Amino acid sequence: MNFDMSVVEKTMENLAQRQFKPYFVTTKEEVLPLIETMVADGAAVANGGSVTLTQTGVSDWLKSGRFNYLAPASDATAEEKKEMMRKRFYADVFFSSANAIITDGRIVNEDGASTRVAPMIYGPDRVIIVAGVNKIVETMGQATARVKMVAPINCKKIGFDTPCVADGKCHDCRHFQRSCCTTAVLNYSRIPDRITVILVGEELGV
Numbered sequence: 001m002n003f004d005m006s007v008v009e010k011t012m013e014n015l016a017q018r019q020f021k022p023y024f025v026t027t028k029e030e031v032l033p034l035i036e037t038m039v040a041d042g043a044a045v046a047n048g049g050s051v052t053l054t055q056t057g058v059s060d061w062l063k064s065g066r067f068n069y070l071a072p073a074s075d076a077t078a079e080e081k082k083e084m085m086r087k088r089f090y091a092d093v094f095f096s097s098a099n100a101i102i103t104d105g106r107i108v109n110e111d112g113a114s115t116r117v118a119p120m121i122y123g124p125d126r127v128i129i130v131a132g133v134n135k136i137v138e139t140m141g142q143a144t145a146r147v148k149m150v151a152p153i154n155c156k157k158i159g160f161d162t163p164c165v166a167d168g169k170c171h172d173c174r175h176f177q178r179s180c181c182t183t184a185v186l187n188y189s190r191i192p193d194r195i196t197v198i199l200v201g202e203e204l205g206v
């Protein structure tokens with residue numbers, strides 16, 4: 001995709017000023033080699049659901065057996081799943097994408113059960129966010145619009161029955177399957193470089 005490198009550079013400067021650790025790679029194939037320099041074999045790792053992590057090969061790599069991959073088994077009971085979701089706060093590294101990254105350096109995420117945004121905010125020693133440059137926006141309003149553009153697509157993909165699935169528009173619903181329950185804005189990291197942001201010069205994710 002076409003993008004303005006000066007916008008990426010401005011975003012990286014502002015991410016760094018907020019004590020996030022930014023990187024830029026041109027292609028999705030460069031993501032995994034970079035991440036491999038950051039995570040030791042045997043580390044406890046976990047991830048939030050992310051199309052971007054799948055597209056970049058990160059999801060499969062986390063499940064490769066090299067790491068202590070913290071995720072509930074497919075046949076886990078509700079109690080076992082809850083226990084595992086809590087264990088993920090002790091991960092050495094937590095992986096995710098972002099719904100939007102504002103050029104001023106703020107990182108915006110929306111979540112349903114909050115099992116993705118909660119470990120980004122607190123718990124794991126490190127967080128690695130991978131995001132295509134299509135996630136970069138100029139304003140918080142554009143970030144919110146992006147979230148509301150993505151939510152109906154994700155709800156439909158999962159098979160939810162929220163009102164946005166029918167018409168692609170947000171109804172600020174009170175539906176039990178609502179996917180937009182919590183908006184988390186990462187404004188600054190008190191721990192320098194706890195949160196790495198790898199921007200990729202391609203369109204990735206939803």
Ligand code: SF4
Nearest residue numbers: 151164170171173180
């Ligand atoms: S609040 Fe409800 S209707 Fe709006 S996008 Fe989220 S899930 Fe869809």
